[in-house]
Amino acid sequence: MTPWYETSGDGPLLVLIHGWGLHSDVWDPILAELTARYRVTRIDLPGHGHSREVPVGESLADWAEAALSVAPEKASWLGWSLGGMVATRAALDAPERVERLLAVATTPRFVTGPDWPHAMAPETLEKFASELRNDFKGTVQQFLALQVQGDPQARPLLRQLREAVFRHGEPHHQVLENGLSLLGSVDLRAELPGLKPPTRVISGRLDRLTHPEAGRAMAEAIPKADYHCLQRTAHAPFLSDPEHFLELIHDFTQAG
Template identity: 45%
Template structure:
């Protein structure tokens, strides 16, 4: 199994994990800023970008594959699905992660009776169903949801679209299994065991991982700090790159 990792900069090791359907190149806008302070590892998750898929394709296997690539303690930053992988990694390997940054991510992405601040089950099911019939259209609609409501919506959407197929077309089967992860994952009951100090970066206008998720995590994690960006949606590292980079550098330094 081959995991593609792009490395830039020097200093303490920082591993960055992207979201669903994307690849490590999505970080280029902020990675250059971070590389002045850290040795930044931009990972293509299995089945994305230039990395081969894993079997069985699930959250545990994704976390184990990434953990195997970095057998020494590192800082980890994960966005959306990448944040779920980072959480699983930190829970399963408590001494492997020095500090953790979660960006617009969630321990539970789909609504439950006791968890209203999440995507509706039927929305995720619709994406999974439409992915087979209209691959490109479904991906573009998902990108639009990520940018919607935030500052500089058009610019954020354009940046996401420009990166989407930069490393090839993501495999539809892998993307479907990724949606299954988003539908099924629920790590809320495990979070009291999360060891690393954690920075939470969320957008007040995020429709996919709403702001109450960040506030809930800040109240329920053992050691957490919350940065809530008032005018940001699901991709704060694109809409507010300077604020994002400055806060990450401050937290990890």
């Protein structure tokens, strides 16, 4: 079985990869603007949304391979949060398939380490994983709340995310546990200097999940990368500041 995907619009090819626990409907508020300029392929990662019953392995490379199996032969990739890690893995493993990479509210390493302070404490992530087994819906909604914490539009954004997350039924529990496991173990930092596609890293200054300094460090490690931090957004800049977010996408994808 391959992941669900949907293609619409006309123009340069653009792939959208959502974050942990969600699905491609999360892009709905900006989809009309994107399809007016691009031929957009939205992918539901295995275990999420319309791909709820699609099996996947446990490694980040497995997730990237699943997305590559339904993506156009060559396109720009836009990945958000965990989806940004998946898109980065795809660009590392199949650079000939990724024309440009847009990594949004993402990080090469999600948890802190001795030389990596820009992240969540491992104990906090482990607590989420434990609570996920005992109170699935409550833990997912708590994670969504963290995504908007600090954002001036936190309340309506949280409502949007909560309405979206269970729209196609519950995400597959085991896949969500695998996703948290990936967030706790993946470290892409050593591979970033070998990333070939031109890359734009976009952070939200108020982000509590992926610290903006992690985004800055990621961009500095990639040879052909730039970095932008949206000042009045948290973890979902495409929802809370779509105008500036779309400007950054259009400017980058149309660059020579």
